[in-house]
Amino acid sequence: MAPVFSPDIIARVKDETDIVEIVRGQVSLKAAGAVYKGLCPFHKEKTPSFIVTPARARYHCFGCGAGGDVFSFMMETEGVTFPEAVEILARPLDIDLSDWLREDENEGERRAFFRANGVAADVWKEALWDDPAGRQARTYLTGRGFSEKVLREFSVGWAPASSPWLQRKLAAAGVDEDLAQQADLMRTGNGGELFAYFRSRVIFPIKSISRQVTGFGGRVLGDGEPKYLNSADSPFFSKGNLLYGFDYSRMAVAREKAAILVEGYLDLMALVQAGFNNVVATCGTAFTPGQARLIRRGAPAVYLLFDGDKAGRKAAVRSADIALREGLEPRIASLPMGQDPADVVMAAGREGIADVLKDAPGYVEYLRRLAEPKWDDRTVKERAVKQILATVGGIADPLRREYVLQETAEIFGLGIDLLRSMVEAAAAAEPKKGVRPAQQAATAGKNRDAGGKLALEAPTRRARTRVKPLARINATGIEADLFAHILMDASGRAAAAFLKAQGDLEFASPCAGTLACEIAEWRVAHPAGAGGSLREFVLQRWNLVGDNDYRAFVTGLLDRPELPANTDFAQVARDCLQRLQRARRQPALRANLTETSGVGPEDG
CATH class of the missing domain: 3.40.1360.10 (Dna Topoisomerase Vi A Subunit; Chain: A, domain 2)
Structure with a gap:
């Protein structure tokens, strides 16, 4: 679990940080009235469509839809987590976060693990460039055409053959034997002796997206076996959930x-x-x-x-x-x-x-090319088609499934109805091997932490109760109006009115369903409107979610012009709900939802 900061300290860091100066570290900005404009750092463009609005402490790109606050900008451009972004921005402000930080019992162990790996990466990197033993590795790497610049960029190192050498280096940096073993840097032999896991190997540090060294890959020089060694999986290192580089x-x-x-x-x-x-x-x-x-x-x-x-x-x-x-x-x-x-x-x-x-080529065309040398052999084509259909059966998005089926029909000269029936028959015969439910992709977890506070978890997993399972259409204008007014209402009365009148309303947009669940979570955390801004609550949790569609949805709501203070937000919310409920009862709209999502009135 990551460190958790109180809303007060998050608001203070945000208020005291100049978002223009932070963005200027990545983007060349020019003043344009009340905003600053520049080329978007998140997509290629020739004409500036990226703006920063100091008065609202937000950025937005009209080209790709990226947007958010100073925390999300740090997360996107620096590849750090939300707590890390808070820590980075607090440093130049001389804000001591220690009094505002609560860590779970595993946080100290996690930090020690990363520190041990960081120390090992440093000593192995030094060995490659400064130790005579690293000369052979340098010769090998330069012989393969690698420059010193790229080798240093990826912190490539050399692990000498001596186990005592590594043990001494780690101990000198405060990494004891127990920690070295926990980080899989040292292992215990059959006779009880400690030995270095990586020996006489070129070392490739594997880093998390926040640039912490989580594990290593090691390559032997020459033709020795095994050619590669990798750190073992642990609670803090999972090879299947990381990408090198x-x-x-x-x-x-x-x-x-x-x-x-x-x-x-x-x-x-x-x-x-x-x-x-x-x-x-x-x-x-x-x-x-x-x-x-x-x-x-x-x-x-x-x-x-x-x-x-x-x-x-x-x-x-x-x-x-x-x-x-x-x-x-x-x-x-x-x-x-x-x-x-x-x-x-x-x-x-x-x-x-x-x-x-x-x-x-794409997947279907590639399989056709593989089958082409034996194109006259019907069994070869059948095998390729069946392989494609097995893949189609595991695609959750109905639109993408249809595209792949149409491409398969065209390339292999088969009827689209035949292919659809084969996919349906396979799903009926083996239901457990059909479409993977979207909700299984999210990690299940308790809503509250050990301290009784509401856990800051990705909200997408909770949206399944309100969204049609295969719906992927954009939010309606009514839904957008509803949630924009709820977020603008500092009193919380609009949120209360929404929760009271929502009933079993289904949302056309998964993002709207997710935000509806967030509002319900906020009310649980702040009963009777006792403290805690809904807007800040949503932003805190949004910064922890890697769902770009949801971020764009919320950003669009928050970027709307502010309304007069005398606006009756609660009444607007009730009106929007009534319009949505009437619309959902209209057969034409339900038919449209069914056609778009592939889900009928009896589904879900």
Whole structure:
């Protein structure tokens, strides 16, 4: 659990921070009346559509919809968590957060774990550049074409063969034997002796999105086995939920609206050195749904750039299946047989990789190309189609499912109705292997922490009770008006009126359903309107959520012009609810919802 700050200290840090100066660290701004304008840091553009409004302490891009406050800007541009953003912004203000901070019992252990890994990363990096024992590794890496700049950028190191060497270095920095073992830096042998887990290996620190060293990958020089070693999974390190290099490439992934996924640490550095900054790599594992979701938060597409051999092709198909199921658009690049991305960079430079990416087909077309040499063999085509349909059965978004089915019908010359019936038959035969419910993707957790306070958890998991399961249409204007007025009302009366009259109303937008649940949570935390601004409550929790659609929805509500103080917000909320309830009873609208979402009146 992350540190939790009180609303008062969060408001103080926000009020005392100059958002213009913070944004200027990333964006060249020019004054334009009451606002400042510049090129958006979150997407490519030639004409400025990004504004900062000092009076409201907010930023907004009219091009991509990004927006928020100074905390969200730090989180998006620096790759830090909300508590870390608060700490970073508080430092220059000389605000002591210690009196406002409550940590859970695991926080100290977590920080010690990261500190131990940070110490190890530093001593191994020094060994690569300053220790005579690192000369062999330097020769190997420079021989592969890597510059000192890129090696230092990714904190590459060298683990000498001596276990006592590492033990002495760790002890000198205050990392004792127990902590070294907990961090998987040292292990105990059969005879009870301590030994360094990584020995005589090039070291690649694996960092979280907030740039903390969470684990390591180690590559042997030459042809020794195993070729790679990786830190063991622990409560603070999960390889399947991390991407190597994502701390470096996150902003580039968002700007390019696509990530390039490679399998190896050296492949990633080779592409970065060639000028591709939107590259990530798996951490010694096959591509996982958790890694796909990391990419999906920042970009809609992923290029799979794996080795050009049979194993690489199999891994690409498996990864494309996962990407589609998790809402990504995969493109599968084909490398020459026996070559990896680093080989292509050495042989053909940036242009070689660019050509491969340009020709990368989607999932369905890639399977057709694999089947093409035996196109006259009906069983080969059937196998490819069945593989595609198995993937389609796991795609939650009905619109995306339909696109893939239509593409399959066109490419393989089959009837769309036949393909639909095959997917439906498979789902009926094996219901547990059908569409993964969206709510299972969110981590279940208690609503309250050990201290009785409402836990700051991602709100998306709670929205399922109010939103049609497959609905993905935009919020109506009525819903937007309703929630805008509720958030503008400092008295909380509009929120109370909403909760009282809401009933079993279903929302067309998942974001609206999520916000409705947030309002209910706020009322539980602040009964009878006792303290605590709803607006600040929503913003605090919003900053902890990686759901860009929800952020854009809330930002749009908060960016509306302020209304006169004598506005009857509660009455407006009641009026909006009545209009929504009338609209939901209209057959035409229900039919529209059914057609859009694929869910009928009896579903959900």
